[in-house]
Amino acid sequence: MKSPNFYASGGVDRAAHLRSDDAWVADQLGSRDARIVPIWRTRNLIRPGSTPEGVVLESSRGLLMGADTVVFLGLLDDIPHFAADFSGYEEPPLVEHGQFRDMRGVGQLLPHQEGALLVYARAAIQWHARHRFCGACGSPTEIREAGHMRQCTNPDCNAQFFPRLDPAVIMVVHDGGDRILLGRQRNWPPGQHSVLAGFVESGESLEDAVAREVFEEAGVRITDIHYHSSQPWPFPSSIMLGFTARAVDSNLNVNREELEDAAWFTRDQLLNSPENEVFRLPRRDSISRRLIEGWMRGED
Numbered sequence: 001m002k003s004p005n006f007y008a009s010g011g012v013d014r015a016a017h018l019r020s021d022d023a024w025v026a027d028q029l030g031s032r033d034a035r036i037v038p039i040w041r042t043r044n045l046i047r048p049g050s051t052p053e054g055v056v057l058e059s060s061r062g063l064l065m066g067a068d069t070v071v072f073l074g075l076l077d078d079i080p081h082f083a084a085d086f087s088g089y090e091e092p093p094l095v096e097h098g099q100f101r102d103m104r105g106v107g108q109l110l111p112h113q114e115g116a117l118l119v120y121a122r123a124a125i126q127w128h129a130r131h132r133f134c135g136a137c138g139s140p141t142e143i144r145e146a147g148h149m150r151q152c153t154n155p156d157c158n159a160q161f162f163p164r165l166d167p168a169v170i171m172v173v174h175d176g177g178d179r180i181l182l183g184r185q186r187n188w189p190p191g192q193h194s195v196l197a198g199f200v201e202s203g204e205s206l207e208d209a210v211a212r213e214v215f216e217e218a219g220v221r222i223t224d225i226h227y228h229s230s231q232p233w234p235f236p237s238s239i240m241l242g243f244t245a246r247a248v249d250s251n252l253n254v255n256r257e258e259l260e261d262a263a264w265f266t267r268d269q270l271l272n273s274p275e276n277e278v279f280r281l282p283r284r285d286s287i288s289r290r291l292i293e294g295w296m297r298g299e300d
């Protein structure tokens with residue numbers, strides 16, 4: 001079995017049966033046994049240093065008085081963990097514990113389990129921030145199920161909303177030989193390249209989406225589409241579904257609306273990649289990097 005991708009399999013027991021037990025949830029929040037993962041405006045609290053650490057705080061009434069939304073994440077080593085949103089503060093609070101940082105920058109520097117817990121907390125809080133009103137009637141919604149559901153407050157509507165994910169496919173396309181297809185978008189850091197990716201549309205299978213995206217972006221027809229692995233990518237709410245595929249032929253017709261460039265790269269080029277402003281591989285916590293390194297190792 002492959003080792004899990006970064007942000008996956010973080011060891012949290014989601015204990016869904018406890019979400020609807022309001023008394024248990026309130027008891028836990030009132031006790032010092034529970035742990036709080038603070039969020040401020042989509043950022044996580046990080047203790048800086050040569051090895052940055054995610055900050056998880058003991059629960060207390062004083063702390064929770066400043067929180068807008070609290071979500072039960074689950075049990076980690078039998079200890080209840082909650083995400084709490086402190087976005088109501090104009091200036092970042094809790095600065096005595098660390099700095100609020102964007103996980104898109106700092107996530108790859110954290111230990112695996114900590115990274116997984118922190119992005120889960122970030123995603124759980126951000127979902128609430130974006131679903132304050134009912135999509136059916138426009139009335140305010142209220143938190144339910146310890147933060148795993150919202151319900152419309154209009155008694156004639158009562159619509160329920162559950163956190164949703166946006167499925168995206170991401171694929172390493174090889175030419176049947178020694179080359180893979182990488183592209184880059186204009187707004188990426190200088191030199192950064194990645195395998196191609198895109199969102200799945202309604203009415204498509206995952207394989208349909210893989211084939212469509214590669215043809216739309218690079219003009220390449222592909223075959224032998226196989227699932228590789230997946231990765232939570234809650235920036236804000238994606239699940240990345242990784243695939244491998246083989247190009248039917250290697251002629252490129254790059255869509256310059258979507259990509260600045262795309263090209264074939266040999267194994268040697270990647271092994272000797274300079275990691276500079278001309279060429280660099282994707283960030284280490286991404287499934288894109290994992291798919292490329294897997295292909296270089298000859299992984300299935």
Ligand SMILES: [Zn+2]
Nearest residue numbers: 134137152157
């Ligand atoms: Zn409604």
